[in-house]
Amino acid sequence: MKTPSSFLKRSENLLSMWRFCPLFVLSGDNPRQFMSEASNFAEEAKQAYEDLLKKGKIVWGSLVQANVEIFEPGNQNLLASYIYSPENYFLDNPQHLLEISNRIFRLKGRKTGDELMDAAANRITDEHKDSFSYPIPYQLTDGHQVYLSSVLLMRSCLPEGRLTSRLMPMLVNPPDNGFILPLPLRFWSNPLEQCMAFGFPQKVEQGVWTTIWQTEKSPPHFQPLIGGERAEKEPDWLRDTLPIKISVKAHQLLRDYLIDARLLENGAVQVGEYAGQFFLKLIPRHENELGGSLMLEDVMYCFSSDQFSEKDGMSIDYITGPFQCGLDFKKVSV
Incomplete structure (x- = not known):
């Protein structure tokens, strides 16, 4: 059979x-x-x-x-x-x-x-x-x-x-x-x-399901040479004190853009939400007193106090998988 x-x-x-x-x-x-x-x-x-x-x-x-x-x-x-x-x-x-x-x-x-x-x-x-x-x-x-x-x-x-x-x-x-x-x-x-x-024909013999008793809670994580789950390390300058959380990859992408555009010395990144859509906007540094702010290395991220409260804000991540990439915005609470 x-x-x-x-x-x-x-x-x-x-x-x-x-x-x-x-x-x-x-x-x-x-x-x-x-x-x-x-x-x-x-x-x-x-x-x-x-x-x-x-x-x-x-x-x-x-x-x-x-x-x-x-x-x-x-x-x-x-x-x-x-x-x-x-x-x-x-x-x-x-x-x-x-x-x-x-x-x-x-x-x-x-x-x-x-x-x-x-x-x-x-x-x-x-x-x-x-x-x-x-x-x-x-x-x-x-x-x-x-x-x-x-x-x-x-x-x-x-x-x-x-x-x-x-x-x-x-x-x-x-x-x-x-x-x-x-x-x-x-x-x-x-x-x-x-x-x-x-589907399988009716004459196909199915095996008997078995249960294996394990002392661990899950299979081991393996670190393959190609395509594995690798933890992203946070640098020392990443501080979680306000409701804006920027991942390392997203920060590096934005910082490199600002450097290439020669806008780093006189600009800051404003994080906002309008009509349910998140956005990033470059603003002059002297106008960045909009509420809370978080300094990441030499890039300042700030948000408007009328859009985010002291407890509710957002996170920015940069997805760099082999199948999809781009900035990913999510609401967060602290």
């Missing part, structure tokens, strides 16, 4: 043949489609995906959340969040992985009071936050090692140009690589395509 892992075996063979000699597998689209998606991928992402093509292992990935438009035909590539596990157990238990992704999605926008659970919930609540093999607490995974990763779904690499299943064969290579890559269509066998379009 067939098992879920048997649908990946043919793909593993095709991938091995292609790695040995690409001429052995000529049918299907170019597996390096990510190289032609230059506007969407940073060099780090391209390097990570090339590594996965050469060294990655095929596993099941389970969708946690995605833009609903990816399930319909279209032209736009869209972001999604998937979980995967390096354990062979899930090769024959993808339904267990689907259940874990359901548990994670139910945490979206919620606070449980548990530090690790709330951190995992924030990963899917904050859709501007890219994740690269972020460890999911064992409390959600029945003790199995499961990781959350962001994926840019390229329509050119999806059957019919859209998502047809919550399960997806993925290439992973932990702990050396924090990225995951949907298996290129060139390595999809006919049974795999049918499975992704219509």
